[in-house]
Amino acid sequence: MPEYWFTADWHLGHARICELANRPFASVDAMNEALIERHNALVRPDDRVWVLGDVCMGAIDESLALVSRFNGHKYLVAGNHDRCFHGYGDNAVNKPQFDAWVRRYRQAGFATVITGFHTLRNGFGPLIELVPTTYGTDGRRSLGWRGELCHFPTVGESRPDRDDRFAEYRPRPLGGVDRRAETRRWVLHGHVHDAWLSSGRNLNVGVDRWDYAPVHLDDVAAYVTRAEERHRDLLDVGQPLVVGPGFRSSTTS
Numbered sequence: 300m301p302e303y304w305f306t307a308d309w310h311l312g313h314a315r316i317c318e319l320a321n322r323p324f325a326s327v328d329a330m331n332e333a334l335i336e337r338h339n340a341l342v343r344p345d346d347r348v349w350v351l352g353d354v355c356m357g358a359i360d361e362s363l364a365l366v367s368r369f370n371g372h373k374y375l376v377a378g379n380h381d382r383c384f385h386g387y388g389d390n391a392v393n394k395p396q397f398d399a400w401v402r403r404y405r406q407a408g409f410a411t412v413i414t415g416f417h418t419l420r421n422g423f424g425p426l427i428e429l430v431p432t433t434y435g436t437d438g439r440r441s442l443g444w445r446g447e448l449c450h451f452p453t454v455g456e457s458r459p460d461r462d463d464r465f466a467e468y469r470p471r472p473l474g475g476v477d478r479r480a481e482t483r484r485w486v487l488h489g490h491v492h493d494a495w496l497s498s499g500r501n502l503n504v505g506v507d508r509w510d511y512a513p514v515h516l517d518d519v520a521a522y523v524t525r526a527e528e529r530h531r532d533l534l535d536v537g538q539p540l541v542v543g544p545g546f547r548s549s550t551t552s
Contacts, residue, residue: 302346304371306513307378307450307489308505309334311355312362320457320492320507327357335368337512342370348513349427350409351489351504352378352450366408374411375404376424378450378489379465385415386468415450415468422471424449429485430520444523446487452501453477457492480535485523497526500534 310316311334314327324330342348348371355362359382366373377384383400384390390397397414404412418424424447432443451469456462463469470486472478479485479500489505496508502522504514526534 301372302343303516304342304346304348304513305351305487305504305516305519306338306348306506306509307351307503308353308492308507309350309355310353310380311365312357313355314357316356322507322511331362331365334506334511335365337510339368339370341512341515344370346371348373349376349448349487350374351376351448351487352384353380353489354378354404356380363403363407369408373409374413375409376413376448376450377404377415379468383412383414384450384468385419386465390414413448418449418470419468422473423447423484424470424486426484429516429523443483444520444527445482445484446502446519446523447479447484449486449488451490452488452498452503453486455491455494455498455501457490457494459494487519497522499536 308320310320311331312327316322317324317327317330322330324333348369350373352375354366354375375381375383377387379386381387381404382390383397383404385397387400388396390400401412401414413425427446427448428443429446430444447470449468449470451465453470454463456464485500485502487502487504489503491503492505493507494503496503502519504519506512
């Protein structure tokens with residue numbers, strides 16, 4: 300059976316990302332190779348990987364070509380630095396260019412490319428099941444948490460002094476009210492790099508918070524379950540959780 304993984308913010312080929320996000324690599328080439336090596340040490344060829352944006356920067360031909368070296372069937376939810384993002388440049392009004400970029404990313408190795416238009420139109424990202432829904436003997440629902448997939452959290456940037464960008468492409472309150480606690484949804488995202496691991500019901504699956512490697516579905520589910528059990532008051536007011544530099548269900552009590 301295939302395993303399911305999440306990751307974001309590779310920034311392949313981005314010469315300054317090591318400085319901007321405090322990455323411990325001597326060069327951009329060393330970073331590229333480390334990301335591929337750490338990914339492939341966990342992900343098997345038949346596994347499924349959701350990449351939540353910002354695949355590459357720099358010279359697009361060279362950096363995009365690296366995608367094929369990452370194991371797994373890869374599904375992209377585009378971020379603001381991806382040329383296939385609906386909000387990138389003039390893609391929103393230049394459909395031939397937009398379609399050409401989507402094809403390029405598919406040819407590079409993404410089985411699916413979600414461009415951001417889904418969230419722009421609907422106010423929420425594509426949904427996946429994190430923790431299976433169960434029902435008690437009285438028929439009431441218990442457990443069951445879902446994830447919205449987006450490059451962006453509902454609020455927040457990598458720098459606290461920066462206003463939120465791309466608000467129209469972020470998950471938004473439905474009907475003007477954030478009902479994610481009631482609907483048992485978390486937002487899985489990247490974009491904020493090493494700024495925080497989680498804030499409210501936003502969970503950052505970017506490589507900068509997960510030892511430059513993808514995170515397994517089981518670890519995401521364990522984090523969400525633990526947070527809801529132990530920190531619900533903080534979640535309801537949108538506070539960041541302090542759980543150390545990373546979280547793995549097998550190593551964190």
